[in-house]
Amino acid sequence: MAYFQRTSASTHHQRRSASSVSSGVSIGVAAIAILAAVSSIVVASFPVRPPTGVQMWTFARLHKQLYDPLIANWPAQSRPQITLMSMPALERRMLQGFLAESPTADLIEAERRVAARAFVGPLESVGFVDLTDRLKSEGLLDTINAPSFGPWSSRGRIFGLPHDVHPVMLGYRADIVEAAGIDVTTIETWDDFVRVFAPLMKDVNTDGTRKRYLLNLWADKDDLLELLLLQAGGGFFGEDDRVCIATPINARVISTIVSWCHGPGRIAADAPDFTASGNQLKSDGYVLAAFMPDWMCNIWKNEIPSLAGKVKLMPLHAWERGGRRTSVWGGTMLGISRASTNQDELWKIAKQLYISPELARSLYSTADIVTPIRTFWSDPVFDQPDPYFANQSKGRDYLNLAPDVPARTSSPYNTLAKLRVQTAALSLAAYAESSRRYRPEELEERAMVLLKEAESQVQTQINRNVFLKQTQPEPLNSEGLGS
Amino acid sequence: MRAPLVGMRSAPWILLSPFIGVFVVFFAYPIVQSAILSLQQTFGPAHTTFVGTANYQNAIADPLFRKAVRNTLLYTAGGVFIQLPLALLLAMLLNRPGLRGRGFLRAVFFAPVLVGVVFVGMIFGVMFEKRTGLINQSLHSIMGWDLDFPWLQNFVIPSLIIASLWQYVGINMVYFLSALQNVRQELLEAATIDGAGSWDRFLHIVVPQIRSVATFVILLSIVGSFQVFELPYVLLNGTAGPDNRGLTVVMYLYQMGFDQGDLGYASAIGWLLAVILIGFALIQRRLASDSSRRARA
Numbered sequence: 001m002a003y004f005q006r007t008s009a010s011t012h013h014q015r016r017s018a019s020s021v022s023s024g025v026s027i028g029v030a031a032i033a034i035l036a037a038v039s040s041i042v043v044a045s046f047p048v049r050p051p052t053g054v055q056m057w058t059f060a061r062l063h064k065q066l067y068d069p070l071i072a073n074w075p076a077q078s079r080p081q082i083t084l085m086s087m088p089a090l091e092r093r094m095l096q097g098f099l100a101e102s103p104t105a106d107l108i109e110a111e112r113r114v115a116a117r118a119f120v121g122p123l124e125s126v127g128f129v130d131l132t133d134r135l136k137s138e139g140l141l142d143t144i145n146a147p148s149f150g151p152w153s154s155r156g157r158i159f160g161l162p163h164d165v166h167p168v169m170l171g172y173r174a175d176i177v178e179a180a181g182i183d184v185t186t187i188e189t190w191d192d193f194v195r196v197f198a199p200l201m202k203d204v205n206t207d208g209t210r211k212r213y214l215l216n217l218w219a220d221k222d223d224l225l226e227l228l229l230l231q232a233g234g235g236f237f238g239e240d241d242r243v244c245i246a247t248p249i250n251a252r253v254i255s256t257i258v259s260w261c262h263g264p265g266r267i268a269a270d271a272p273d274f275t276a277s278g279n280q281l282k283s284d285g286y287v288l289a290a291f292m293p294d295w296m297c298n299i300w301k302n303e304i305p306s307l308a309g310k311v312k313l314m315p316l317h318a319w320e321r322g323g324r325r326t327s328v329w330g331g332t333m334l335g336i337s338r339a340s341t342n343q344d345e346l347w348k349i350a351k352q353l354y355i356s357p358e359l360a361r362s363l364y365s366t367a368d369i370v371t372p373i374r375t376f377w378s379d380p381v382f383d384q385p386d387p388y389f390a391n392q393s394k395g396r397d398y399l400n401l402a403p404d405v406p407a408r409t410s411s412p413y414n415t416l417a418k419l420r421v422q423t424a425a426l427s428l429a430a431y432a433e434s435s436r437r438y439r440p441e442e443l444e445e446r447a448m449v450l451l452k453e454a455e456s457q458v459q460t461q462i463n464r465n466v467f468l469k470q471t472q473p474e475p476l477n478s479e480g481l482g483s
Numbered sequence: 484m485r486a487p488l489v490g491m492r493s494a495p496w497i498l499l500s501p502f503i504g505v506f507v508v509f510f511a512y513p514i515v516q517s518a519i520l521s522l523q524q525t526f527g528p529a530h531t532t533f534v535g536t537a538n539y540q541n542a543i544a545d546p547l548f549r550k551a552v553r554n555t556l557l558y559t560a561g562g563v564f565i566q567l568p569l570a571l572l573l574a575m576l577l578n579r580p581g582l583r584g585r586g587f588l589r590a591v592f593f594a595p596v597l598v599g600v601v602f603v604g605m606i607f608g609v610m611f612e613k614r615t616g617l618i619n620q621s622l623h624s625i626m627g628w629d630l631d632f633p634w635l636q637n638f639v640i641p642s643l644i645i646a647s648l649w650q651y652v653g654i655n656m657v658y659f660l661s662a663l664q665n666v667r668q669e670l671l672e673a674a675t676i677d678g679a680g681s682w683d684r685f686l687h688i689v690v691p692q693i694r695s696v697a698t699f700v701i702l703l704s705i706v707g708s709f710q711v712f713e714l715p716y717v718l719l720n721g722t723a724g725p726d727n728r729g730l731t732v733v734m735y736l737y738q739m740g741f742d743q744g745d746l747g748y749a750s751a752i753g754w755l756l757a758v759i760l761i762g763f764a765l766i767q768r769r770l771a772s773d774s775s776r777r778a779r780a
Contacts, residue, residue: 095744099527099528099529099744100527100528101529117744120526120743120744121526121530122526125526125527125529125530207627209630209631219725220636220725220726269631270613270631276609276615277609277612277613277615280615281615286614412743415742416743419727422726423726423727426725426726427726457546457547464524464541464745464748465524466524466532466534467524467526467530467532
């Protein structure tokens with residue numbers, strides 16, 4: 001019976017299929033075909049209009065909000081049309097434009113890591129216009145804070161106009177620190193900081209854990225590792241972008257960081273930036289001090305309003321007496337696409353936008369970012385007291401540190417080097433825990449071994465790049481630039 | 484009588500041509516192109532250099548690639564040895580005769596499958612936070628667990644396994660449940676009459692009858708685990724985690740191809756991944772045919 005039913009159903013199905021075929025196509029197929037045809041005609045009837053005028057891409061909503069009113073009154077032919085897109089989208093489209101010659105914007109704002117992607121290949125294939133000669137002939141090399149050119153320079157040539165300086169200070173809980181009678185102006189070195197602030201860690205919870213730590217830092221924070229290494233005079237790359245990871249300075253710094261995060265002398269805890277949980281921990285006073293580049297001030301104002309009036313800024317503490325009191329974190333540039341035909345006009349627009357006192361003022365008053373244009377540093381906007389930072393004139397404090405910001409590399413392998421050094425720091429932390437050795441001088445020897453491994457791994461990756469090998473760097477002058 | 488429009492010999496080719504066209508454009512050409520690319524170093528289409536098997540040699544010697552393979556193997560092992568037994572256990576519980584609310588429980592266990600991987604990554608990212616995360620907070624209140632327990636710093640692969648367990652145990656449970664519902668009841672009843680205990684019935688009657696489905700689920704789980712990318716990518720905020728503890732093979736491929744722009748190296752990694760998966764498929768096929776031969780004997 002079941003067999004009969006199946007046979008019957010099958011025959012019925014065959015008959016139905018046969019009738020569909022004999023009458024042409026089924027209704028469903030016809031509907032899909034009609035829809036496809038109609039939609040194709042509709043799409044084809046809209047002509048593709050190539051964008052007219054100067055096109056500019058940015059990844060930061062805040063930047064676009066700052067630029068739009070500034071350019072509103074510019075003549076139409078020189079007014080860039082600014083398109084906001086996410087950083088990954090900008091990175092992809094920029095690289096597609098540079099590598100595959102697909103349409104790209106005339107002016108591109110790129111963050112440090114993204115811009116470095118353009119420097120992987122031969123010098124003549126860098127997608128940005130070489131601005132070195134223009135900057136030199138117009139005297140802008142002296143007008144703009146010198147270290148700000150670092151991330152946009154490759155093999156002695158400059159490919160971008162710097163947007164910022166991003167000096168770093170240490171934000172601290174002034175309400176707690178001042179209540180304890182601590183005068184931060186007496187602190188010069190990191191050793192002083194640990195000694196003077198140590199009494200603030202004495203409070204413990206019922207389970208014996210500490211209620212607060214001195215510093216928001218952990219050995220897995222690669223940005224902070226780089227920041228502290230640069231401050232100490234170390235880093236990942238030396239002159240001519242040669243890998244330079246296994247150095248005594250780097251070994252000493254990562255050993256000290258590990259000793260801050262582990263063992264009986266622990267002073268650091270992890271309150272991650274840009275997270276609700278990290279913000280809550282900062283608000284609770286779980287960490288008393290945090291590394292704050294100028295742009296971070298705006299993040300705190302927006303994300304941790306509860307700390308208004310309770311936070312102040314002080315210079316970073318030096319690694320030795322008389323040492324550097326600041327570092328650098330982040331950075332953006334404006335570059336001109338090499339594929340653009342009207343490069344002279346674009347250069348004028350770029351200067352008009354970036355080297356403008358109005359932008360410098362609004363950049364600080366809206367985003368707390370200090371300008372790299374030295375001639376604008378006397379503007380009174382930077383002396384205004386900031387209520388969030390207990391009426392401190394933080395703009396002036398950041399600018400006082402700006403000339404001392406360490407120079408940085410533009411190597412496309414910087415991200416890789418950062419990850420390798422992070423791995424070394426984490427391995428050193430594991431070594432400290434297993435060997436119960438926590439003092440920096442006990443860790444330095446092991447740190448050097450781990451840094452040598454990291455250096456070798458980065459060098460191996462660089463050696464694989466046949467294109468970099470084809471371009472010899474130009475001999476550099478005292479400004480770090482080629483002839 | 485009209486002559487046919489097309490000859491009998493060319494008709495199959497005409498009918499097959501849409502498939503062949505799609506296959507050549509979207510499958511055959513990219514595969515061949517990626518094989519060629521894996522032997523090159525590129526900087527955009529304008530700069531291409533033939534490097535022979537250097538990309539493969541570098542990948543095999545690359546400690547990060549090895550780490551990615553090791554992490555992926557650990558994650559896969561977690562999927563096969565923790566997730567699948569748990570899925571089978573749940574399926575057996577739901578297959579018990581007379582169980583009330585079976586449909587409801589099945590829906591509850593299956594529901595996480597409907598949640599997008601990105602959401603799972605975001606939710607577990609918050610739950611695994613130190614100090615403030617739900618997991619550390621709950622364990623702390625129950626058993627005095629360390630609030631600073633670094634799930635996403637030191638225990639990335641276990642965190643990934645836990646998150647994927649929550650998401651995928653339901654779908655595997657459904658596969659097993661359908662297999663269990665096809666187990667012949669008369670054999671189970673006969674074994675019970677013959678005095679076989681529940682373990683013996685499971686081992687000698689249930690397992691042989693669900694073997695084909697189990698084999699399929701294991702292979703699916705291995706292939707899926709080796710391709711894991713979205714979950715760690717979201718859970719670790721687009722990074723591979725501290726010390727690359729969450730780096731998987733596909734994530735490394737993505738980093739090399741799209742973050743570093745080294746498409747040749749990324750293609751070589753892709754081909755090595757394909758070789759690993761083919762190896763697993765062959766082993767699994769061999770084991771499956773051996774066991775079915777033994778069952779027939």
